[in-house]
Amino acid sequence: MITRVFLVCTLLLLLSGPARAEIALELTGKATEGGLLIGKTDPGASVTLDGKAVRTSEDGHFLLGFGRDETGSKQLQIALMGQVIRRDIAIAERAFKTERVDGLPERKVTPDPKALERIRQESAEMAAVKASSTAKPLFLSGFLWPARGRISGIYGSQRILNGKPRRPHYGTDVAAPVGTPVHAIADGKVVYVHDGMFFNGKTVLIDHGLGLRSVYIHLSETLILQGSMVRAGERIGAVGQTGRATGPHLHFALTLDETPIDAELLLGPMPE
Template identity: 55%
Template sequence: MRLRLQPRPWRGGDPRPHRAEWPDRDPAPGRRPAGLADPAHHRPAPAQVTPDPEALRRITAERARLAAARATDSPRTDFAAGFLLPAHGRISGVFGSQRILNGEPRQPHFGFDIAAPTGTPLLAAAGGVVTLAGDFFFFGRIVVIDHGHGVNTLYAHMSAQGVTEGQQVAAGQRIGAIGATGRVTGPHLHFGFSWYTTWLDAQPVLPPVTG
């Protein structure tokens, strides 16, 4: 069975490289984007931008755990039913954009971000099995769901998790809530979509984002 992704017209968000984090200097009064809090309260701590040796050991272990979850190869076919929008809000980050953390360039953004207040419900984009539920250095509270044949979705920076590893979930089932855990500048969902360990752009398979 093959998963075929058909390109669709662009539906929102700025596709150009952008600062995913606040710059070192605050925008001039009146120019701060609507809905965003004071960057002084949401700039990542230096330790999150340049982790110390102990944090790096933790990050290495978490990467291995995440890679194992994303490498799951099950016979499920939940992905064939399509995908639902995992949260309502505004697009705050797009796949492939350049990230700047406290003025330092980082690797491209491999997810699709939806900003919304802390506590906003997060839903499973499709049915499947939870292969990972944890609290990571960068991703904060995180959930990964296997939808079969290597197709999986990732939900990061959650304020609360409502599922556990090994649990089966239905499409549209609440799995947690939006938050600002891990390395973030404010509450949002980082939604990852991948085929095995290859990140893909989620927007072509999702309905339009609504606030």
């Protein structure tokens, strides 16, 4: 009898509109230039940002990334079974600094035609790898600093190389002796390992899911095979000075699809 009453009540609840639960939405991270938001909604919900579809994992996770010069407000919309919720996201502005780097070998600043062909080939290879990304939210492992050392370069600074203005520095530099261990910043799949790119030198690229990737360059050695899965904190290589580098350091960078993200916002201060 009790069971039957309970069932009827449940049915009434299901049939009456107002009792229906709102679509779930959780956002963590910083809505700022170079920032990444990790979103979680109900499985099966469709997510758009300013009308553009946002990829979601099976369990309802999604990522929103904002570029270095992305300002203003964006509208997040989530729809599920005829229900819609909207949230305005205001992107906070930041000031970026100007950095001068002098004394680089001239052919690494202004490459000759042969080098340009090699650079073109290498970036085509990288682009092909970046055409797909796993739908699994591997980034939920959280983020760890990939190397210990002095932070010698930060995200977003305008670079002037040998007096010539170049694109902003999209990454974080950690100055450390050659051979200092380099670790994966989060769980992921190693999708690219290169033994010596023109600018990057020895390189590892890791896919963390839903278009989020980390890259580690100028390595002295790589210790992981292309195609393997890695855990946050797992050793993948060592600090070096290969490619275009003025001294031994790790340059690492995060991107969401093509948008460069400031990893430091996710990592917090460098551990002692």
